[in-house]
Amino acid sequence: MPAHASIASADITGLLLAGGRGSRMGGVDKGLQPFNGEPLALHAMRRLAPQVGTLMVNANRNLAEYEAFGAPVWPDSLADYPGPLAGFLAGLEHCATPWLLTVPCDTPLFPPDLAARLAEAAAASQADIAMVVAPEPADGGGTVELRPQPVFCLLRASLRESLLRYTAAGGRKVHAWIAQHRTVQVPFDRPGDAPDAFFNANTLAELHALENR
Numbered sequence: 001m002p003a004h005a006s007i008a009s010a011d012i013t014g015l016l017l018a019g020g021r022g023s024r025m026g027g028v029d030k031g032l033q034p035f036n037g038e039p040l041a042l043h044a045m046r047r048l049a050p051q052v053g054t055l056m057v058n059a060n061r062n063l064a065e066y067e068a069f070g071a072p073v074w075p076d077s078l079a080d081y082p083g084p085l086a087g088f089l090a091g092l093e094h095c096a097t098p099w100l101l102t103v104p105c106d107t108p109l110f111p112p113d114l115a116a117r118l119a120e121a122a123a124a125s126q127a128d129i130a131m132v133v134a135p136e137p138a139d140g141g142g143t144v145e146l147r148p149q150p151v152f153c154l155l156r157a158s159l160r161e162s163l164l165r166y167t168a169a170g171g172r173k174v175h176a177w178i179a180q181h182r183t184v185q186v187p188f189d190r191p192g193d194a195p196d197a198f199f200n201a202n203t204l205a206e207l208h209a210l211e212n213r
């Protein structure tokens with residue numbers, strides 16, 4: 001028997017992060033852009049659904065369109081698009097399970113075992129945060145290195161107070177807030193892991209390139 005308490009999928013609320021400005025896409029609502037004929041964010045939500053017990057969406061525009069996905073939608077309580085931590089905070093404010101898993105709306109190919117592997121690592125190391133590190137092209141020259149992917153984050157719901165304090169004091173940096181907590185980094189570069197699982201679309205050109213993968 002493991003010495004640590006395991007984390008079941010029912011203990012996790014999945015939060016789809018769709019609250020950004022989409023400025024590199026010309027200011028459109030990124031999650032609603034068509035991807036293979038359906039909203040981009042819906043692909044991410046379908047991938048997330050079987051991995052968690054409960055689903056929520058964080059969005060700041062077009063709330064009715066996101067509501068049609070079938071999960072509760074929570075806008076930021078912080079004004080002026082301060083960044084992904086505002087989404088984390090909206091999720092933690094409404095999370096009724098012990099853990100929250102954040103997933104961005106623009107990475108439709110993320111792994112089907114994302115939650116399980118983050119949960120296993122968090123439990124094994126008794127961490128408060130488990131964060132993805134994944135291969136990314138490093139220099140445009142074909143080399144790849146492991147980089148943190150902080151918007152793919154499993155968080156203990158009890159971190160809400162800490163995040164409230166950090167953001168109320170003006171803190172906006174995901175890395176800096178995460179660094180205040182016991183964090184385990186979880187590599188997604190095992191044999192069999194898709195090398196492009198964490199490719200995201202920031203521009204319309206990247207979105208179309210992803211569609212054709």
Ligand SMILES: Nc1nc2c(ncn2[C@@H]2O[C@H](COP(=O)(O)OP(=O)(O)OP(=O)(O)O)[C@@H](O)[C@H]2O)c(=O)[nH]1
Binds near residue numbers: 017020080086088
């Ligand atoms: N709630 C909330 N989420 C955000 C905010 N900014 C970014 N995000 C989310 O964080 C994730 C990563 O952000 P980006 O890839 O930079 O997306 P974005 O900010 O919409 O796009 P850009 O404006 O081009 O940077 C995405 O899922 C965004 O929806 C924000 O101010 N509030």
Ligand SMILES: [Mg+2]
Binds near residue numbers: 020021
């Ligand atoms: Mg951004």
